[in-house]
Amino acid sequence: MLRFISPSKLREHGIVGMNMRNVRHIAENNPRHLYPSVDDKLKTKILAEAAGIAVPRLLGVIRVQKHVKQMVPFLKDEPNFVVKPAKGSGGKGILVITGREGDGFVKPSGEVIDEHDLHRHASNTLSGLFSLGGNPDVAMIEEMVQFADVFEGFTYQGVPDLRIIVYKGFPIMSMARLSTANSDGKANLHQGAVGAGIDIGKGRALLAIQHGLPIEVHPDTKRPLSELVIPDWVECLRLASSCYEMTKLGYLGADIVLDANKGPLILELNARPGLAIQMANGYGLNPRVDLVDSVADQNLSVAERVDFSMREFGKL
Amino acid sequence: MKNKNKNQLLILISLLLILGVGVSVYKISVLGFSLSPDAKETVWTVEAAVTFVADGGPVEVSLNMPDNLNDLVVANIQEQAPGFDFKSVVKNGSSRGIWTAKSATGPHKIYMRADVYRQDVAGVRSAKGRENGPKISILTGSAKTLADSLIKDARKKGNDPVIVSKELLRLMNQPELNVSSSRLLEMKSEFGGSLGLAQVLLNQAGVTSQRVKGLFLNGEGKKRKIKGYLEIKKGDSWVMLDPAKATEIDSDSFLLWQVNNESMLEVIGGSKSKLSFSTVTTKILANQVAIDTGLNKDSLLIDFSIYSLPLQAQNSFKLLLLIPFGALIVVIMRNLVGVSTSGTFLPILIALTFLQTSLLAGLALFLLIVSVGLVLRSYLSHLNLLLVPRISAVLVFVIIIYLAISVISYKMGSDVGLLVTFFPMIIISWTIERMSILWEEEGPKEVFIQGGGTLLTASLIYLLLSNRFVGHLTYSFPELLLVVLAVILMIGSYTGYRLSELRRFEPLGRD
Numbered sequence: 001m002l003r004f005i006s007p008s009k010l011r012e013h014g015i016v017g018m019n020m021r022n023v024r025h026i027a028e029n030n031p032r033h034l035y036p037s038v039d040d041k042l043k044t045k046i047l048a049e050a051a052g053i054a055v056p057r058l059l060g061v062i063r064v065q066k067h068v069k070q071m072v073p074f075l076k077d078e079p080n081f082v083v084k085p086a087k088g089s090g091g092k093g094i095l096v097i098t099g100r101e102g103d104g105f106v107k108p109s110g111e112v113i114d115e116h117d118l119h120r121h122a123s124n125t126l127s128g129l130f131s132l133g134g135n136p137d138v139a140m141i142e143e144m145v146q147f148a149d150v151f152e153g154f155t156y157q158g159v160p161d162l163r164i165i166v167y168k169g170f171p172i173m174s175m176a177r178l179s180t181a182n183s184d185g186k187a188n189l190h191q192g193a194v195g196a197g198i199d200i201g202k203g204r205a206l207l208a209i210q211h212g213l214p215i216e217v218h219p220d221t222k223r224p225l226s227e228l229v230i231p232d233w234v235e236c237l238r239l240a241s242s243c244y245e246m247t248k249l250g251y252l253g254a255d256i257v258l259d260a261n262k263g264p265l266i267l268e269l270n271a272r273p274g275l276a277i278q279m280a281n282g283y284g285l286n287p288r289v290d291l292v293d294s295v296a297d298q299n300l301s302v303a304e305r306v307d308f309s310m311r312e313f314g315k316l
Numbered sequence: 317m318k319n320k321n322k323n324q325l326l327i328l329i330s331l332l333l334i335l336g337v338g339v340s341v342y343k344i345s346v347l348g349f350s351l352s353p354d355a356k357e358t359v360w361t362v363e364a365a366v367t368f369v370a371d372g373g374p375v376e377v378s379l380n381m382p383d384n385l386n387d388l389v390v391a392n393i394q395e396q397a398p399g400f401d402f403k404s405v406v407k408n409g410s411s412r413g414i415w416t417a418k419s420a421t422g423p424h425k426i427y428m429r430a431d432v433y434r435q436d437v438a439g440v441r442s443a444k445g446r447e448n449g450p451k452i453s454i455l456t457g458s459a460k461t462l463a464d465s466l467i468k469d470a471r472k473k474g475n476d477p478v479i480v481s482k483e484l485l486r487l488m489n490q491p492e493l494n495v496s497s498s499r500l501l502e503m504k505s506e507f508g509g510s511l512g513l514a515q516v517l518l519n520q521a522g523v524t525s526q527r528v529k530g531l532f533l534n535g536e537g538k539k540r541k542i543k544g545y546l547e548i549k550k551g552d553s554w555v556m557l558d559p560a561k562a563t564e565i566d567s568d569s570f571l572l573w574q575v576n577n578e579s580m581l582e583v584i585g586g587s588k589s590k591l592s593f594s595t596v597t598t599k600i601l602a603n604q605v606a607i608d609t610g611l612n613k614d615s616l617l618i619d620f621s622i623y624s625l626p627l628q629a630q631n632s633f634k635l636l637l638l639i640p641f642g643a644l645i646v647v648i649m650r651n652l653v654g655v656s657t658s659g660t661f662l663p664i665l666i667a668l669t670f671l672q673t674s675l676l677a678g679l680a681l682f683l684l685i686v687s688v689g690l691v692l693r694s695y696l697s698h699l700n701l702l703l704v705p706r707i708s709a710v711l712v713f714v715i716i717i718y719l720a721i722s723v724i725s726y727k728m729g730s731d732v733g734l735l736v737t738f739f740p741m742i743i744i745s746w747t748i749e750r751m752s753i754l755w756e757e758e759g760p761k762e763v764f765i766q767g768g769g770t771l772l773t774a775s776l777i778y779l780l781l782s783n784r785f786v787g788h789l790t791y792s793f794p795e796l797l798l799v800v801l802a803v804i805l806m807i808g809s810y811t812g813y814r815l816s817e818l819r820r821f822e823p824l825g826r827d
Contacts, residue, residue: 004819005818005819005821005822005824007812010817010818010821010824013824015824017813017814019813023808023810090757128702129703134703134704190762191759212820212823214823279823283824284824
């Protein structure tokens with residue numbers, strides 16, 4: 001039997017629905033002209049580097065077909081790297097090279113591709129194969145993140161990341177996206193990845209969901225998800241929060257990865273973050289949005305905003 | 317700033333609603349439009365035929381035209397008179413049709429045809445020249461004495477003008493029983509006949525009267541006689557009396573042709589002129605009546621509307637006007653219910669196709685084309701083609717699929733497959749491409765969710781668009797588009813939950 005929740009109960013929980021997200025949060029806080037700075041990952045990266053925000057290092061950009069042939073000599077000193085479309089979405093067209101095997105390039109799965117495959121991937125990216133609407137694109141080459149092993153047992157095969165919702169510069173809600181066998185190693189919630197709500201105060205997991213339903217342990221590794229604690233938590237919040245000054249977007253989803261050596265890095269930004277984060281946390285965004293609105297005109301610094309959020313939104 | 321926007325939107329929505337509903341209500345209550353697609357009204361086609369023999373010189377035929385009386389509306393006056401020039405003139409408040417010819421010989425027949433509608437609305441049209449009839453002579457001498465005694469007799473029954481008039485007429489119709497009336501009737505030639513005498517008497521009794529001639533429209537007939545009646549002023553209205561029977565007559569379907577001394581027919585340069593009438597009763601759609609009479613009356617609302625367009629353009633608008641309703645359904649399904657569809661307007665386009673193919677055949681064909689297309693498209697995926705060549709290749713596939721479905725179906729003895737050509741192939745190609753990408757990126761489940769949502773929405777739109785009542789409403793009341801717009805704007809600013817979210821967030825309600 002289908003079970004429903006009443007609208008009044010949802011309102012009580014402060015849940016933000018799709019219509020409210022679109023009409024209120026996004027339309028009122030994210031002016032359209034600011035979108036390109038987050039929709040184009042190359043622009044985001046250049047902005048971030050200028051603002052001193054930690055991001056995976058950009059090795060080079062393939063802008064025209066002529067560059068494609070120069071790729072291999074250019075990358076001769078880089079044992080591992082990532083080729084990704086600047087305007088791709090949903091992780092499409094991201095090619096990760098973890099190492100070399102003779103003249104071949106090794107993918108995370110162990111598959112080895114040759115120079116030709118690499119060229120074709122870059123060439124396809126330029127022609128817009130992976131970009132929204134098939135627009136011409138550029139291919140970015142960036143360093144590969146050395147994932148911190150703190151997620152050991154919390155993910156399966158894939159790349160874990162951290163999503164922090166930043167409202168008017170205040171981190172208001174967060175979750176870790178953990179890949180599963182079901183999600184085919186992807187950190188995409190609706191493909192079956194686990195979303196674990198992270199307490200803003202301490203960086204500890206609150207509860208977790210998969211396919212919209214609460215779960216206790218990681219479905220593949222059986223490790224209790226409540227044991228998950230994010231290291232460098234304050235730094236993660238600081239990093240996410242400072243994206244507000246950088247993009248001026250009032251409602252923002254910051255995706256953060258943890259590099260073993262460099263700590264938290266901003267992987268990408270999203271001007272239309274989804275609503276599943278509320279499910280992973282067990283409560284809605286609205287009360288926090290209202291609280292931030294009441295102090296938003298005080299022009300607080302990044303550190304002050306992070307302090308405020310940790311104090312006000314901490315649950316544990 | 318945000319509040320200002322919100323207020324602006326509220327004002328805009330209210331304005332649109334008031335305008336849309338207001339114009340509709342006006343059209344229903346004043347112009348006689350009907351909400352029901354089946355409402356029919358009676359139309360009488362009245363034909364006057366003038367026959368005469370022309371003398372050989374210049375000819376002028378002048379015929380009095382019918383007037384609006386009560387709620388009868390005369391529209392679409394057409395005339396037919398080969399060899400004659402026609403013009404319509406208004407003189408002394410009465411309109412006449414005048415046919416002229418430089419020279420004519422022999423017998424001629426001139427037709428004048430008019431459609432008469434009943435307008436079932438309040439607001440009685442006043443007939444022309446009703447207040448200032450011809451001068452009525454004042455009685456003097458013995459005639460006055462006779463009249464006074466007759467009026468005195470008549471007043472015994474009561475003082476109401478209608479009762480007095482009826483009684484006076486009755487007395488005059490029975491001269492053998494009343495000396496005064498028989499003496500007066502002897503003098504009737506001085507007053508222009510017995511009806512003229514009756515008018516003089518009524519005037520003497522303080523009753524305003526006028527003579528009218530016209531046709532009764534109820535009942536059908538080839539040969540219709542125009543008859544004269546007497547009208548008595550009672551308060552602000554006129555009561556029609558039959559002078560021969562001294563009874564009241566229901567003037568409801570009386571087509572007034574002539575008032576007082578207007579001449580009915582004048583023929584100059586001809587002889588043996590004769591006027592005859594016939595009527596035909598037909599039933600036509602109420603709104604057509606409203607539109608025709610509106611066009612006739614130069615009602616701005618109708619004159620500057622789709623009804624003034626050529627019929628072919630009107631027919632295209634019949635369909636175009638429905639599309640916003642389809643858009644409204646899409647908005648409701650996506651933003652209030654939370655059904656995901658493939659593309660915003662694909663459901664509308666598919667629904668329009670269903671209108672041509674019928675629902676079940678359309679659904680079956682759509683599923684067939686898209687699934688065969690997806691299979692073929694999945695092969696293209698392996699080839700890593702660039703976007704434009706890939707979508708073009710899909711287009712070629714789609715046309716091949718169309719052809720195959722048509723041929724196979726036809727060879728199997730069914731024409732259903734031929735309907736496939738109604739599907740817009742460019743849009744189907746895009747749909748296949750999008751569904752295919754969705755399949756690769758999000759998996760088959762998402763394809764079924766979106767595809768199902770699209771077909772569900774398209775089916776609902778089809779049911780709405782194929783509804784006769786909705787079609788009637790949009791065509792007869794295009795101003796309802798403003799109401800649709802208002803509702804769309806309202807939903808556009810709706811920040812509440814979607815129905816699907818009550819399901820999606822349901823686990824949050826569990827303890």
